[in-house]
Amino acid sequence: MSSHRQETVRRLAAPDITMRKGQTPIVCLTAYTAPMAELLDAHCDLLLVGDSVGMVVHGLPNTVGVTLEMMILHGQAVMRGSRAAMVVVDMPFGSYEGSAEAAYDNAARIMKETGAQAVKVEAGETIVHNIAYLVKRGIPVMGHVGLRPQAVLVDGGFKAKGKGAEERRRILEDARATAEAGVFAIVVEGVAEGLAREITEAVAVPTIGIGASAGCDGQILVTDDMLGLFDWTPKFVRRYADLRGEISQAVARYADDVRARRFPGPAEIYFAKAG
Numbered sequence: 001m002s003s004h005r006q007e008t009v010r011r012l013a014a015p016d017i018t019m020r021k022g023q024t025p026i027v028c029l030t031a032y033t034a035p036m037a038e039l040l041d042a043h044c045d046l047l048l049v050g051d052s053v054g055m056v057v058h059g060l061p062n063t064v065g066v067t068l069e070m071m072i073l074h075g076q077a078v079m080r081g082s083r084a085a086m087v088v089v090d091m092p093f094g095s096y097e098g099s100a101e102a103a104y105d106n107a108a109r110i111m112k113e114t115g116a117q118a119v120k121v122e123a124g125e126t127i128v129h130n131i132a133y134l135v136k137r138g139i140p141v142m143g144h145v146g147l148r149p150q151a152v153l154v155d156g157g158f159k160a161k162g163k164g165a166e167e168r169r170r171i172l173e174d175a176r177a178t179a180e181a182g183v184f185a186i187v188v189e190g191v192a193e194g195l196a197r198e199i200t201e202a203v204a205v206p207t208i209g210i211g212a213s214a215g216c217d218g219q220i221l222v223t224d225d226m227l228g229l230f231d232w233t234p235k236f237v238r239r240y241a242d243l244r245g246e247i248s249q250a251v252a253r254y255a256d257d258v259r260a261r262r263f264p265g266p267a268e269i270y271f272a273k274a275g
C-alpha cells in the first residue's frame with residue numbers, strides 16, 4: 001500500500017462515534033502497543049489505551065500506580081500502530097480529579113504528546129465540572145461509570161455495581177450528569193443488564209459496555225483477556241483465543257530445539273554457503 005493511500009485514510013473522531021448511538025454496535029478494544037494496535041485497527045472503531053496497561057503490561061496490582069508518562073508512552077505507540085480507529089487515552093488516577101485547571105493541563109499534554117483523539121475519565125458527580133471544563137476548551141472526553149477501577153481502594157476490590165436501589169440510582173445519575181457535561185460516549189462497566197439498558201435509554205451519547213450486557217450501544221474488552229493471555233478470565237469475557245496456551249507450547253518447543261541443538265538450522269544462519 002502506498003504512503004499516499006495511508007495518508008488519505010481519515011481516522012474516526014468523537015462526532016463519528018456519537019453519531020453511532022442506537023446504530024450498528026460500536027466495536028472497541030484496548031491497545032497498549034504499536035503492533036497490537038496495527039492488528040486491531042482493521043476491525044475496531046475505537047482503540048482505548050486503558051490504564052489497565054498498568055496491570056496487563058506492567059504487573060501492577062491495580063491501576064492506581066499508573067502515571068501520566070506511562071499513558072503518554074503507550075498512547076504514542078498505539079497512534080503509531082493505527083490509522084483508522086479513533087484512539088482514546090485514559091487519564092490516570094490523580095491526573096483529573098483535583099482542580100479543573102490541573103485536569104486541563106494533563107489532558108492537553110496527553111492530546112499534544114500522543115496525537116490521540118480524546119481522553120477518558122472515570123466519572124462521578126465530583127468530576128463533572130472538570131469534564132465540562134475540558135470539553136469547552138476543545139478536549140473530547142469519554143466518561144466511565146459503574147465499576148470504576150480507579151476506586152478499587154475505596155471499594156475494597158473490583159466488584160460489580162448496582163445491586164441495591166440506591167447504588168443504581170447513583171450510577172444512573174452519574175451517567176446523566178456525565179452526558180450533560182459533554183462527553184461523546186460513556187463506558188458502562190460491571191452493572192446488571194437492566195441498569196445498562198436504563199442508562200443507554202437515558203443518555204443521548206453511546207454507551208460502551210464491559211460486563212454490562214448487550215444492552216449498550218457498543219462493547220469493549222481488555223484485548224489480552226479476550227485473547228486468553230491470562231490463566232483467569234472474568235465472567236463477562238468471552239475468550240476468542242488461547243494465546244497463553246499457544247505461547248507456552250511455542251516457547252517449550254523452542255527451548256527443546258535449542259537444548260537439542262536443532263535450532264538454529266542451516267536455513268536460519270547467515271552466509272551458510274560462504275563457510
Ligand code: KIV
Pocket residue numbers: 030048049050051052053090144187210220221222
Ligand atoms: O483501562 C481500561 O482498560 C478500561 C476498560 C476496561 C474500559 O477502562
